[in-house]
Amino acid sequence: MRAEQLTGPVCHHGEGPVWSPAWGGLRCVDMLAGDVLAVGDDGAVTRRHVGAVAAALRPRRGGGAVIAVERGFALEAPDGAVTPLPPVWSDPGVRMNDGGCDPDGRFWCGSMAYEQTPGAAALYRLDPDGSVHEAFGGVTVSNGLAWNPDGSLAYYADTATHRIDVLDYDRDAGLTGRRPFVTFAGDGNPDGLTVDAEGGVWVALYGSGEVHRYDAGGRRDAVVELPTPQVTACTLGGPGLDRLFVTTSAEGGPDDGIAGSLFTVDAGVRGLPVREFAG
Numbered sequence: 001m002r003a004e005q006l007t008g009p010v011c012h013h014g015e016g017p018v019w020s021p022a023w024g025g026l027r028c029v030d031m032l033a034g035d036v037l038a039v040g041d042d043g044a045v046t047r048r049h050v051g052a053v054a055a056a057l058r059p060r061r062g063g064g065a066v067i068a069v070e071r072g073f074a075l076e077a078p079d080g081a082v083t084p085l086p087p088v089w090s091d092p093g094v095r096m097n098d099g100g101c102d103p104d105g106r107f108w109c110g111s112m113a114y115e116q117t118p119g120a121a122a123l124y125r126l127d128p129d130g131s132v133h134e135a136f137g138g139v140t141v142s143n144g145l146a147w148n149p150d151g152s153l154a155y156y157a158d159t160a161t162h163r164i165d166v167l168d169y170d171r172d173a174g175l176t177g178r179r180p181f182v183t184f185a186g187d188g189n190p191d192g193l194t195v196d197a198e199g200g201v202w203v204a205l206y207g208s209g210e211v212h213r214y215d216a217g218g219r220r221d222a223v224v225e226l227p228t229p230q231v232t233a234c235t236l237g238g239p240g241l242d243r244l245f246v247t248t249s250a251e252g253g254p255d256d257g258i259a260g261s262l263f264t265v266d267a268g269v270r271g272l273p274v275r276e277f278a279g
Helices: none
Strands: 014-020 025-030 035-039 045-049 054-059 065-069 072-076 082-084 094-101 107-113 121-126 132-139 142-147 153-158 163-170 174-183 190-195 201-205 210-214 220-225 231-237 243-248 263-266
Touching: 014 054, 014 190, 025 054, 025 231, 025 243, 035 054, 054 107, 065 094, 065 107, 107 132, 107 142, 121 142, 132 174, 142 201, 153 174, 153 190, 163 190, 174 201, 201 231, 201 243, 210 231
Parallel strands: 014 231, 054 094, 094 142, 142 190, 190 231
Antiparallel strands: 014 025, 014 243, 025 035, 035 045, 054 065, 065 072, 072 082, 094 107, 107 121, 121 132, 142 153, 153 163, 163 174, 190 201, 201 210, 210 220, 231 243, 243 263
């Protein structure tokens, strides 16, 4: 499949696309600019600045959004007001990167060092009461995280491992039993990912200009090609949840005139409704 360009180069480092009817369609982040972008069906973009970094976001059940910012989390109210929560750490060399909500309405997000220092990052969980818990450390570039249709499994990528892992999920135990799901060659860099209604895992492979789909058994069965290499993340959305939206980055990449644009393609399969934050 070949993705079509939806917007011009609207991001320096586009990430975290999410489709939600609660906020009228597609949102993503221009991460290092600290901006949240709302993208219309026609490709028109509205931009809001929320902090030094806007790493990831999900809708809140009562309206608004939960946003991962540079060193923790912020809550957007239904009227658009953004309230930062207390920082999770003080080290200015580490920032949040990517995350998602579990079936119980908790927001998980992982970090990375700006210098990509091995093992310097961790995966955190924000509960609806505002408390934050570290799930595990020893991470280098915490990236895609999404749950399967029945919520019993989660797929996770620490990009530096060149691997997507699968973990068991339980409300009380959290994420356990981490094990390899798909392993890439040394130049394969799994970034953001999403899971469709059939249990297929779609992953953006940074530097490759491709998004791959793997069935629940780990077999690759689809490839989406993009005309710019630094693909960062993907989600399924649209009125039928059957369009794949892909973000890209211009950070440190080729000056090809389209890096940082958003792309879309008919996926041929439906996605899952976005899981919302219960806080």
